[in-house]
Amino acid sequence: QLLLAIVAAGSPSLSTTDESVIGIAWTNLKVDIKDRTILKVYPGEAKPGRLLGILGPSGSGKTTLLNCLAQSVPKVKRQEIYGNVALSDGSKPKLTEGQVAYLSQEDSFFGSLTVKETLKVAATLQAPNATEKDREKTIDYLLDTLSLTHVKNSQIGSAKKRGISGGERRRLSLARELLGNPKILIADEPTTGLDSYQAQHVVRLLKRVAVQKNIPVTVTLHQPRSSVWNMLDDVLILTPNGKPAYHGTKDGALKYFSRLGYRCPVFMNPSEYLIDIVSADLENPSKKIEGLHRIETLEKEFAKFSKKQRKSTIPAETSLRKKNVDILAAPEKEKTPWASDKPLAKNSLIYVNPHKQNPLFSRISSSFGRIGCLFRRAITQNCRDWSVLATRVLAYGGLAKVYTSVLRANCPADSVGSLPDKICLLTFGTISMAQLSLIKSLMLFATERSTVERERARGQYSALEYVISKLVAELPVDTFFGLLYAYVLHANSEFNMPRGKFLSVFALLSGLGTTLGLAVGAAVPSGEAALVTGPVLMVVFTALGIINPSGARPPASGDSENSGKNPKDSQTEAERKKKDKKMYSPTGLATCPVILRPFKLCSPIKWGIEAILCSEFRSLKLKRDLREAPRMGALALVSSGDMALEALGLGDQTTGNCLNAMGRILVGQIAFSVAAMSATRPKFADLGTQFLNETRELEKWELESAKHKLSM
Numbered sequence: 201q202l203l204l205a206i207v208a209a210g211s212p213s214l215s216t217t218d219e220s221v222i223g224i225a226w227t228n229l230k231v232d233i234k235d236r237t238i239l240k241v242y243p244g245e246a247k248p249g250r251l252l253g254i255l256g257p258s259g260s261g262k263t264t265l266l267n268c269l270a271q272s273v274p275k276v277k278r279q280e281i282y283g284n285v286a287l288s289d290g291s292k293p294k295l296t297e298g299q300v301a302y303l304s305q306e307d308s309f310f311g312s313l314t315v316k317e318t319l320k321v322a323a324t325l326q327a328p329n330a331t332e333k334d335r336e337k338t339i340d341y342l343l344d345t346l347s348l349t350h351v352k353n354s355q356i357g358s359a360k361k362r363g364i365s366g367g368e369r370r371r372l373s374l375a376r377e378l379l380g381n382p383k384i385l386i387a388d389e390p391t392t393g394l395d396s397y398q399a400q401h402v403v404r405l406l407k408r409v410a411v412q413k414n415i416p417v418t419v420t421l422h423q424p425r426s427s428v429w430n431m432l433d434d435v436l437i438l439t440p441n442g443k444p445a446y447h448g449t450k451d452g453a454l455k456y457f458s459r460l461g462y463r464c465p466v467f468m469n470p471s472e473y474l475i476d477i478v479s480a481d482l483e484n485p486s487k488k489i490e491g492l493h494r495i496e497t498l499e500k501e502f503a504k505f506s507k508k509q510r511k512s513t514i515p516a517e518t519s520l521r522k523k524n525v526d527i528l529a530a531p532e533k534e535k536t537p538w539a540s541d542k543p544l545a546k547n548s549l550i551y552v553n554p555h556k557q558n559p560l561f562s563r564i565s566s567s568f569g570r571i572g573c574l575f576r577r578a579i580t581q582n583c584r585d586w587s588v589l590a591t592r593v594l595a596y597g598g599l600a601k602v603y604t605s606v607l608r609a610n611c612p613a614d615s616v617g618s619l620p621d622k623i624c625l626l627t628f629g630t631i632s633m634a635q636l637s638l639i640k641s642l643m644l645f646a647t648e649r650s651t652v653e654r655e656r657a658r659g660q661y662s663a664l665e666y667v668i669s670k671l672v673a674e675l676p677v678d679t680f681f682g683l684l685y686a687y688v689l690h691a692n693s694e695f696n697m698p699r700g701k702f703l704s705v706f707a708l709l710s711g712l713g714t715t716l717g718l719a720v721g722a723a724v725p726s727g728e729a730a731l732v733t734g735p736v737l738m739v740v741f742t743a744l745g746i747i748n749p750s751g752a753r754p755p756a757s758g759d760s761e762n763s764g765k766n767p768k769d770s771q772t773e774a775e776r777k778k779k780d781k782k783m784y785s786p787t788g789l790a791t792c793p794v795i796l797r798p799f800k801l802c803s804p805i806k807w808g809i810e811a812i813l814c815s816e817f818r819s820l821k822l823k824r825d826l827r828e829a830p831r832m833g834a835l836a837l838v839s840s841g842d843m844a845l846e847a848l849g850l851g852d853q854t855t856g857n858c859l860n861a862m863g864r865i866l867v868g869q870i871a872f873s874v875a876a877m878s879a880t881r882p883k884f885a886d887l888g889t890q891f892l893n894e895t896r897e898l899e900k901w902e903l904e905s906a907k908h909k910l911s912m
């Protein structure tokens with residue numbers, strides 16, 4: 201019996217008998233977060249061909265309800281969801297299968313792309329197997345029907361750069377959602393931030409989608425204007441407690457509330473009136489009590505009404521359903537202003553879930569298709585804005601020129617006096633290179649993050665595909681700037697090392713900065729957090745990686761080219777080295793706490809500095825100059841590059857070793873980015889594992905309010 205009850209409670213059923221018409225239904229739905237109920241609604245449905253408006257004050261659970269319908273409630277700690285949602289064909293609505301078109305409250309786009317390019321990327325990601333011609337046809341058709349043709353070649357723009365208007369952005373979002381063939385469409389506050397005309401235009405389009413595609417369209421509206429209210433077919437009104445005060449036809453709403461004694465004044469916007477009666481004035485103590493009592497009464501009245509309604513067949517329901525069937529039979533006869541001559545049901549692309557494709561060949565070929573598409577998008581986003589590129593050229597070249605002018609970079613390479621300036625220049629140069637690439641990578645990732653999350657929630661590509669395309673697009677550009685910076689540094693200084701070697705160390709450093717940015721961006725939960733974490737991590741890497749020249753070990757008296765030939769000498773030499781290691785540690789490895797050692801070994805700054813110093817000083821003959829001693833301390837006493845390296849604690853270090861370590865860190869950071877992105881993929885809570893016993897809930901509720909009355 202219990203099993204039967206669970207099965208009965210757990211399978212939401214639609215009253216529609218027509219198989220081809222798909223609606224969405226839900227059982228009792230309840231969402232608790234940290235023991236607070238944020239949503240609790242009774243069994244209901246969104247009917248095909250109709251526009252359902254979910255109305256309620258802010259915080260009443262509208263977005264939560266939409267997330268339940270799309271089975272995309274974000275997983276959070278201490279969250280419990282009761283109830284289930286199903287389409288009338290028995291399947292579960294899923295974002296990842298292209299069944300749900302979900303227009304979220306915030307539009308997220310790549311601002312440098314044009315309207316048409318955005319749709320092209322979306323079409324390729326959704327339907328990698330469709331032909332180019334089919335995609336083009338679908339896109340042109342949607343641009344036309346959603347009145348976007350005149351802006352198809354305009355850049356979308358961003359918060360910092362003007363682009364298309366707010367209404368056009370919303371319509372572009374809608375076009376992107378309609379590329380596939382969704383079975384339901386839901387939109388979270390699609391009119392917020394739009395002027396009256398644009399808001400009406402967007403809702404009219406949503407209504408057209410409902411009628412012509414004959415699918416249920418559900419929208420949340422904070423406070424719709426009367427023109428928007430008039431376009432709704434059904435409404436669900438939520439109270440601030442997340443409970444319904446009404447769910448049914450729009451026309452029935454006013455009748456229902458006037459029966460309860462709340463009659464909407466003739467010249468008032470009905471939606472405004474209804475939202476007012478389900479809201480409480482929390483500022484005014486006396487009004488607050490009255491408001492909370494009114495809300496509780498309305499919730500209870502509707503609980504009873506809803507139960508009765510589900511027990512009997514309501515005449516209004518039947519006529520409503522008849523109307524649906526009529527719409528289905530002859531949609532073109534609909535003489536409403538939103539029904540245009542071009543039906544929206546045509547020209548949809550078939551959505552392909554990349555994770556469910558079977559034959560290996562088609563998986564690989566569509567994977568390449570997606571990487572290519574993401575690559576083109578990343579290149580466009582990175583390189584379209586010439587003013588940004590020109591500023592970057594000036595900034596990188598200028599910074600290198602500043603360093604070489606401030607430090608005595610043009611001292612002859614073989615003079616001891618050049619050592620401190622060279623060490624300083626190379627250290628600063630290395631740190632800045634990694635820092636610049638890191639910041640750029642973090643900023644870029646922060647701007648595209650929301651779009652990428654939207655696409656990943658729909659399962660449109662894997663973390664590996666994204667990382668590959670991003671690196672293939674960005675690394676060459678960043679390397680170019682790294683090389684430019686290094687070229688200016690080298691050209692304005694007297695270095696011993698060949699230019700090629702110098703440039704390659706900097707190219708590698710720039711790559712390390714970029715991949716570190718990607719790794720941090722992938723691992724932390726938001727773009728803002730990444731912008732804070734990344735530079736802090738780089739400062740730690742810098743602190744652990746720099747060489748402190750004042751810690752340089754003075755060469756012992758035996759230090760010269762022929763030292764160490766006598767075995768006795770070498771024994772004393774080894775002892776001395778051991779002792780010195782404790783006293784002088786310019787690289788800081790000996791004094792670094794054990795817990796920080798792994799960070800030190802992963803520091804791109806450490807290996808970068810060591811690589812460049814080894815390349816510059818190894819086997820270099822220096823002219824000793826004791827006049828420099830007061831300024832340079834121990835370093836004035838060296839007579840060769842090798843001795844200088846020894847003094848800096850890099851006696852055994854080689855350039856090859858450092859480049860090897862840098863290569864390994866690069867690969868490690870890329871692998872970490874892929875792993876972190878896979879781990880942080882948007883995760884949704886499961887619906888349909890727990891159910892509420894409605895009768896028992898209602899009884900419990902009545903008992904509680906009776907107790908409450910007694911205590912008053």
Ligand SMILES: Nc1ncnc2c1ncn2[C@@H]1O[C@H](COP(=O)(O)OP(=O)(O)O)[C@@H](O)[C@H]1O
Nearest residue numbers: 233238256257258259260261262263264265276
């Ligand atoms: N992750 C969460 N943790 C805690 N409270 C949440 C969380 N998500 C939503 N809420 C709360 O649930 C309530 C309903 O939220 P929401 O569905 O976004 O409302 P609406 O869309 O109607 O403004 C709000 O009071 C909000 O503070």
Ligand SMILES: [Mg+2]
Nearest residue numbers: 262263264388
């Ligand atoms: Mg909301």
